[in-house]
Amino acid sequence: MKLDPKLDTFPKLLFNRKLLTPDQAAIREKDFGIWQTWTWTEVADEVRLLACALAASGFQRGDKLAIVGDNRPRLYWGMAAAQSLGGIPVPLYQDSVAQEMEYVINHADIRFALVEDQEQVDKLLEISRSCPKLEYIFFDDPRGLRHYSIDKLQSYEQLAEIGQRFDKENPDYFMTELNKGAGSDISVILYTSGTTGHPKGVILTFENILVTVINSIEFDKLTDKEQCMAYLPMAWVGDHIFSYAQSYVAGFCVSCPESAQTVMHDMQEIGPTYFFSPPRIFENILTTVLVRMEDASWIKRKMFDYFINVAKRCGVQILQKESVGIVDRALYAIGNLLVYGPLKNTMGFSRLRVAYTAGEAIGPEIFQFFRSLGINVKQLYGQTEASVYITVQTDNDVRADTCGIPFPDVDVKISEAGEVLYKSPGVFQSYYKNPEATLQTRSSDGWVSTGDAGYFDDTGHLKIIDRVKDVGRLTDGTLFAPKFLENKLKFFPQIREAVTFGDERDYAGAFINIDLDAVSNWAERNNVSYASYQELAANPQVYAMIRNCIEQTNADLAKDSEIAGSQIKRFLILHKELDADDGELTRTRKVRRRIISERFDSLISALYSQSDRGYIENEVTFEDGRKGMMSADLEIQDVQTFDHMQKVS
């Protein structure tokens, strides 16, 4: 499959779909408890109306349309509508606070916004005074907005009417505009959440995305029969590629969940064949499974434990079609009937053919757990700047600790400093209105710096260790890769988040966030009473439990000579959950180390002193945007470390 010059934009692909498979389902949304379906014909018609309405409001070529909200069909149509008119969709993270949106809206010169509901409308109205360029706000869900009598605030229904009228008066307008589009036009601007500074607007053209997507469809043999869930933020490049671009090119149906809380249940009903998620989702699923198994009856628990061990022993080999003994094979078949099958069904993975985890390194234990159940989860290494794909694992060559081999048409090399560089047809044009950052990231000969430290192993697989700037060394010279340690810790269901320190220190230390679901469940079963998160986190029994987890991690680290020295010597349990609203995590929930070390400075000093307590006081932001002070006196505990044991040769 090659990029067809007649089908070089998404709107053109959409109207081609209308010809090829007019009655096939294009998108679904669960509403009022029922899956509502739109065919490709219906989607094409909706997009046409929406585009005409935009045109009637004065939307010009090159204008930007902000898209804010959960994954909703109408918001996806908004993207195609803007693109039909030569405009540029700019999806924003829907859980951003108003001030964060203000930056992007002003920076991207946004005149039009299509948003989901009252929550988003209120946010935009709040900042409208400082966003003079913003002219129109369109909304999908009218609830609570009945009394907002503002001219340029319009409902989707009003838009459809305006569009219909405009289309009747100018019947040729839409198709003429659509056909003006070219592959070299800007397709979308995606703002990266960025671990430092303001977000940067990554400009991708239709060609960037389409060439990459066509390669990916060939690579995984995707067809128009796939089922996929659109549940990740629309502003994330992953969702844009998987739920929008690939669907338009391959012609498969995308399903939007009823609400963010019902994703797991909706997924069970849809049974996706193709699935994409950051490791966090897999971690959450595993935590839920383990927690629920602890509540299960004795016999179920025994069965689960026994067959999970069988799967651990031979599941991955069976998935990769390697040779496995007849006894294990038989046991695995029984396990599939009794445990794995039902388990996969509850997780919604029964029909899964290809799944990817990307965005961050996944803990090897978590990864192997899913693979051992026969779920084809693979790793992918990508970036917004690359239209996602840089390296990817092929079906029968999957390993827990690598990111796979370079994706078709992508060149990857390692710089002298150990940084991963790449070059591909998917490489972004520039950062919007930020030439310095563009120059810093992309050299004049087209190589893009990822900021990640990594190397190719003997089999040609790329291994990522950590961010280049985060990999450090202890004072005795031992390699210290914080993310590697943190991922190991996060495998324990009791640990939600971990932040480790050690660069230029004498030893490694850790902050732990307990997982409220898992730990409160444990507390309930063990008659441990508590009134708040803070109290539970400070409980001595919880401390003992977490210490035990860290000791297990240390024992594991001791097996590897390279990192045996970076075992964790001291830790504390934080009194609050790390939160994106306080700037401690990015919107995609990656740890922001610099901000954490500033905010928790006094605790870090305590971690590296003799003291067994640390005091902290800082400002926190509540969900409604108000701020308050929070203080705590936290206990710091020592952990046992192990000697590195030489293998007896």
Add this chain to the structure above:
Amino acid sequence: MEDTAFQSYETERAREFKDYILEVDGVYVSFGGVKALQNVGFSVYTGEIFSIIGPNGAGKTSMLNVISGFYKASSGTIKFDGNDRTTASPERVASMGFARTFQNIALFKGMSTLDNIMTGRIVKVKNNFLKEALYFPARNQEVAQREFVERIIDFLEIQSIRKTPVGKLPYGLQKRVELGRALAMEPKILLLDEPMAGMNLEEKEDMARFVLDVNDEFGTTVVLIEHDMGVVMDISDHVVVLDHGERIAYGVPDEVRTNKDVIRAYLGEQ
């Protein structure tokens, strides 16, 4: 600052009310020697949010019970839409268009959220026993009622607990389900007995939002009892304050807030 397209946003919408939907006049209720309500009177406009507040034991719940027909007033009148209904039974009151929630949640704990809200539709089911026994009439009825209930579930954003037995839900969500059941009756007046009691700040704000939205979207008149002055003053159009079974203040929130008797009742003598 430059003018933007959305300047007009900040003008508050004015609320105007015309007719009374509920008129309470000179109501007395006593249990043996205890006088729970003494000569209490007030009027509720159609479409407003009306609050009954007061310290513990002031007679708030008694007042609500009189309105919903659980208690009989020993004297005084209650008019609904201009007609006297002082002596109507609770069932009669419910079918007139009153729905209520309870201070200490009264749901069917073993039933799912969906089924609990479905029970609120009973007053609206038109089929008789014979029709219910036949396939098509029963099915059509079920579909119609289910659709209405799904709208409520969507409205209250409780899709994720649709099939969960309510006994397993946290308190704040149970309160929301109870509100859902009351809404299922398509009431003209919604009586809420301490809808925010025992909630944390976030849950309270959510609940306040839902009360405002119900009033806004469906035009339902809301009469609520509340302990928390802050919330009440923010969302109510009119407030009546009771203390020891007597009315001590009545009016718009700003008047009531500064009323000396109210301050005394809440804070004690200075």
